[in-house]
Amino acid sequence: METRYGAPVVADEKTTLEGMLDHYRVLLLEICSGLSDEQLRRPIVPSGTSLLGIIKHLSFVERGWFQENVGNEAHELPFDQETDPDGDWRVEESETAEDVFSMYRASIEKSRQVMAQKSLDDLVEFPRRRGYSVRWILAHMLEETARHAGHADILRELIDGRTGTGY
Numbered sequence: 001m002e003t004r005y006g007a008p009v010v011a012d013e014k015t016t017l018e019g020m021l022d023h024y025r026v027l028l029l030e031i032c033s034g035l036s037d038e039q040l041r042r043p044i045v046p047s048g049t050s051l052l053g054i055i056k057h058l059s060f061v062e063r064g065w066f067q068e069n070v071g072n073e074a075h076e077l078p079f080d081q082e083t084d085p086d087g088d089w090r091v092e093e094s095e096t097a098e099d100v101f102s103m104y105r106a107s108i109e110k111s112r113q114v115m116a117q118k119s120l121d122d123l124v125e126f127p128r129r130r131g132y133s134v135r136w137i138l139a140h141m142l143e144e145t146a147r148h149a150g151h152a153d154i155l156r157e158l159i160d161g162r163t164g165t166g167y
Contacts, residue, residue: 014120017138024145025108028055031152035159037097044158051155052100053089054148059104060088061144065137066111069129070118
């Protein structure tokens with residue numbers, strides 16, 4: 001079976017969307033490969049965004065959309081969204097790069113488990129997102145992850161000049 005971007009070029013909608021999302025998940029980890037802890041933490045742009053911050057943010061985004069909203073499993077955040085809206089981007093001194101990568105991989109795996117039980121036509125019943133279709137959430141997560149992969153690609157280029165598939 002022919003694939004492009006990690007997804008079969010001929011498949012049902014769910015398989016195609018999940019394959020493309022997985023492509024960008026893997027790409028993000030590849031973009032971060034081979035860098036030191038300092039390089040991964042370094043804020044390169046005025047917003048303070050770092051590669052490790054992107055990975056941490058996406059860990060919480062995976063949890064929120066797939067596990068909480070689609071899977072109807074509430075989870076506690078280690079920060080207060082009201083008083084610390086950027087808490088999901090900040091990498092604490094006590095967190096290692098491997099801690100953050102492990103958290104992302106675990107979030108992805110849990111998201112896959114949740115999605116294996118769902119149809120794209122299912123509607124979310126979690127109170128904050130009631131009425132959203134699983135199709136919309138999957139498409140949104142593909143957009144969110146691809147967007148941040150583009151940001152990460154630019155940050156990596158600013159760190160060491162590497163771009164594209166040269167990771």
